[in-house]
Amino acid sequence: MTPQSVTPDLARTTWAELEPVHTLVYFAPEAASSYAQLGLESQAMGYFAPRCAALGPVGAETVGAVFFVFNPELIRSAVPRVWSLVSPQAVLRARQEVADQALRRALGEETVRSTAVAEAAELARDAALEAGRHVHGRPLFAGHAGLEWPEEPHLVLWHAATLLREFRGDGHVSALLQAGLSPVEALVSHAAGAPGYSTSWLRKSRGWSLEEWDAAVGRLRRRGLVDTDADGAPVLTEEGHALRRDLESRTDALALPAFERLGPEGNARLAELTAPLAETLGAEARPPAAER
DSSP: OOGGGOOHHHHHHHHHHHHHHHHHHHHSHHHHHHHHHHTOOSHHHHHHHHHHGGGOSOOHHHHHHHHOSSOHHHHHTTTTTHHHHSOHHHHHHHHHHHHHHHHHHHHOHHHHTSHHHHHHHHHHHHHHHHHGGGOTTOHHHHHHHTSOOOSSHHHHHHHHHHHHHHHHHHHHHHHHHHTTOOHHHHHHHHHHTOTTSOHHHHHHHTTOOHHHHHHHHHHHHHTTSEEEOTTSOEEEOHHHHHHHHHHHHHHHHHHHHHHHTTHHHHHHHHHHHHHHHHHHHGGGGOOSOOOO
16 A cells, blocks of 8 residues: 555544643643742643743744634733743753653553554654654644654654644644634634533633633624524534534644555554553543644
8 A cells, every 4th residue: 555545534543542642741740840840830831831832932922823722811821921930941851851750650661661662653753754844834833843852762752742733733723714713713613512521621721701702602603603502502503513524624634644654554553552552541631622
């Protein structure tokens, strides 16, 4: 088979199994204590600074542009003040230390040092390096792609998962813009199509007030994309479901170049190797789902 036979669905499966390896660094207990030692005073600083540090000491407007779904006021509560407290380089070092400590604790030394993790790391690195050939229009990915690769296999795997996550995320922002969705509207439409997810957590963690959220529901309702249930919660209409399916399809297609490098067998093997890791990481790396 040729790399062209890799389907968007297969690439999405591979990415989904890799995702918990990356997202662990946001929610592991090691993160809060590590960033607090750096002097990061708030939860917002502890999220925005580690994720945008690869871009340098950028301002709130740049962070808002690349993160997309966050209320600009929440971003301004942390950026650029955070750079008066700590350098991006120090934050990046701390973030990698968090990844190292959290993966060792969650997976165990035997798994971290296993041949399976080493093999998965090399496959994921190949995909991430291929993504680097398609960097244009992907600013957050580009910033991370310019960082030095770690040496230990479990950290290579984590860094590759981070790159592939931001590569996909930048493409998703492009799809949201093409769909004419504002940041808060993107979150509402996501929540409306995902029963069981915490709408309150999505709204509050992204910094939107109830009034701003309800206004977005009203705009989407006028577009025929959402309705509300008996409790007043947004639910997707048939047209809304079609839009969300199109968004995911566009995102999958834009992420595909990274995974084509591996071919069907390489993707299947990477998903097979990382599936047990994702299962072990479990809920610790998977908070209520959200856009971006």
